[in-house]
Amino acid sequence: MSEVAGPGDGPFTCAGCGGPLSYRAPARARRHFAHRPGAPCSGETALHAYAKAVLSEEGWLALPERVLKDRNFRERVSSAHPRFRFDRIEIEVAVSDFQPDALGWKGSERLAIEFRVTHAVDEVKRGRVASVKLTMLEISLDATKALRLGREDLRAYILAEAPRSWIFHRRDAEARVRLADRREEDLAARRRGLRHRMEHPPVRPLTDEVTRALDTVRDFGLSHLVGRPTSWQHWFTVPADCWQAERLERLVIRACSDDEEGRALDLDRRDFGGFPSGFLNEALPDHWQVEEFMDADTYGSPERAVQGWLDTLRREGILTEPKPGRLRVPADLCGRIARRGACRRAVRRLLSGLPDPEAALASWWTASFRKGEPPERLVQAGGAEWTLLRDDLERLGNLRRASGSWPEDLCGLPLEALVTQREAADARRRERVEQAERKRRAEEEERNAQEAAHRVALLAERAREALGPWEGGRWLDFPLPEGSPRDLAASGSAGLARAREALAALARQRDEEASRASRLARIEEAARMAFRRPEEAQLFLTSTSPALGRRRPCECVTSDAETEKVLAHLRTLVARR
Structure with a gap:
């Protein structure tokens, strides 16, 4: 298209079908040629022919790498060539019973070339190529893409850029042999390594x-x-x-x-x-x-x-x-396992205190026992003898765990040492209990003595506060109906309470006596002040008076009110005089 200036350069003819072409230059697309309506040509034949012409003119192709793969193994058949130059190119030359699009020669070697526009190389043709051991390359051309390319871009697309793949390579067989050898060597090495791991x-x-x-x-x-x-x-x-x-x-x-x-x-x-x-x-x-x-x-x-x-x-x-x-x-095997396990567990518990219980068990297990049979056979046979042995072992186990006298029948087990140990342990346990009891009593007595001393101290302090230091000390040993206050306080909390009550009663009595003495002293002082002579004052104090309910003034000291009444009576007498 780059060599065509316009429709004036025509007429234009299709290289594929020979039919007339129209020149088109749309505003929003590339310039191109187009068949007239109804033309039988699709355009792909022209691209196919043009590709062969370009190859024939240029004499070179970009060749891809040829690599065979088998799992993790790769074997290169031929290397990639970005620009492989042929000595000569032959177009549409028959080879045996097929005809490739082109045949490239390099020295004595030849390469068949197929341009794929609409149809790929089928299996039949592949078989024919392989039968004559002719190396063949297929180049896939996209007609739609080719129509959008310029002349130089299209030539580069055909020679180097279009996808291409090997249909057959004459060195494939040698490469497959090398690939199989490598794979077999690997398998042999892996087999040797695996066998080594299996054997060791x-x-x-x-x-x-x-x-x-x-x-x-x-x-x-x-x-x-x-x-x-x-x-x-x-x-x-x-x-x-x-x-x-x-x-x-x-x-x-x-x-x-x-x-x-x-x-x-x-x-x-x-x-x-x-x-x-x-x-x-x-x-x-x-x-x-x-x-x-x-x-x-x-x-x-x-x-x-x-x-x-x-x-x-x-x-x-x-x-x-x-x-x-x-x-x-089977049930018989399960039964033997169950009986054997139960018996040996019970005996192990019984022998757990011996220096070597396993040796004792092994000796007892095969020794002659009831009716001359060893325990092993009794357990294996089951029945009444096994039931009796199981019950006896259970009884011994209960005695082993709890206190009590051991029976004479120890089921043939070497438990004499355990019996002796048990008795010694029981004696030691009783001694420990008695020692603990004695210690507890001593501690309790000491604690009681300390508490008694504390209570006596509390009572003594209260007595000194109420009666004074000297009389308070004497009062602690004063005999009461229940004993001395000191003994009451030492006897317990209840005794302390009773002693405190007695002290409080004594303190109240002392207070009342002091109050009466104080009131009597007031009356006596008032009488001495009212009468000139002591005899008159003494007569007033000891004489009964109707105003005082025929009581003597010295007796009216039980309360402040009575004292005031006596003083009022005294003032009345003085006033009359």
């Missing part, structure tokens, strides 16, 4: 939990059920007897021990999964990560190891499978 799993030190499980299984006489070999032991960080003992103790022994009736125990196979932390080999990946280089039967899983162990126990008749996925521990 990390070993975890036995924890208290594992040791306790082993001891429990041994204690219940079930050691023959654990330690069974498995093809998948590499999944565990502890020996087979350890993880099998842990599963047996947690899921079977605990449940059976809680059921003294010894009923059959039903379990789900899935319950045997879910191991505690640290039991499994965390260095091993999941099977789906290694399935391409490790057989599933060889690799296995923790679940398969557990189920294989359970299947072994089932085949031996130790477990039954009433229906798929469910396991049953």
Whole structure:
């Protein structure tokens, strides 16, 4: 279009269909050519032909990188070339039974080139290209975009910018071999590494939990059920007897021990999964990560190891499978576990005070007992003998926990030392109780003495305030009907109260006597002032008078009113004289 000035440069012909073209120069779009209405050409054929012409003129193409991939592996077949120059270009040259758009030669090597405008290279053509081992590149041209480009931009688009991909590369087979070799080497290395981890799993030190499980299984006489070999032991960080003992103790022994009736125990196979932390080999990946280089039967899983162990126990008749996925521990085995657990727990409690209770238990467990049978066989057989033994052990346990005399039958247990210890402990306990009682009494007596002294001190202080220091001290030992005030105060709070009442009564009596003496002194003073001679004053004081209710003035001193009455009478007598 850049070489056309206007419609005067025509006429214009389509390079694809040979039909006439119209020149158009719209105000809001790029100048372009257009077919007349009804023309059979779509414009894509022209672009296809133009692309081949440009390639033939320029003689070069931008080639993309060719890389084969397989998972994480990459193998480069050829490098990218931004401007690959051909020695010569041939257009529409037949090769075997197909004809590419162009054939580029570089020395003796050739490259087939296809321009994709409407149709991509189909599978048939791909097969033909591969059969002759001809390298082919497909360049995808967008007709809509091409029509909006100028001449130079369109040429650059065709040669370097349009998307392009390899249909076939003759070096692909060699690259695939190298890629397969690399992948196989990687798989072999991974397989060796995995086998090493399987053959040398990390070993975890036995924890208290594992040791306790082993001891429990041994204690219940079930050691023959654990330690069974498995093809998948590499999944565990502890020996087979350890993880099998842990599963047996947690899921079977605990449940059976809680059921003294010894009923059959039903379990789900899935319950045997879910191991505690640290039991499994965390260095091993999941099977789906290694399935391409490790057989599933060889690799296995923790679940398969557990189920294989359970299947072994089932085949031996130790477990039954009433229906798929469910396991049953027979009632007789549950009963033996329950009886054994109950018996050994009771005996351990009885022997807990011995220096080595476990050794004593082991010796008693297998020693000859009632009817010449050891306790182990009595417990395993159950029945009346077991019931009698259980009751006797329970009776001994009650005596062990509470005070009381021990029976003569100690069930064959070495409890003589415990009996002696018990008696000595009882004697020490009684001595401690008596000492505590004596101490309590002494403390109580001391406390009572201190409280008595305090009460006497309070009473003494009150007596000195009421009677004075000298008479108050004498009064503390004054005999009262109930004893001296000092003894009353020392006897308790009630005695102190009574002593205080007696002191208050005495104080009131003293106050009244003092008041009477004061009033009598007033009357006597008034009489001495009223009469000239003492004899007359004395006669007045000792003589009765009708005005005083025939009482003597010296007797009218019980109240201030009486005293005033006497003084008034005295003033009347004086006035009459």
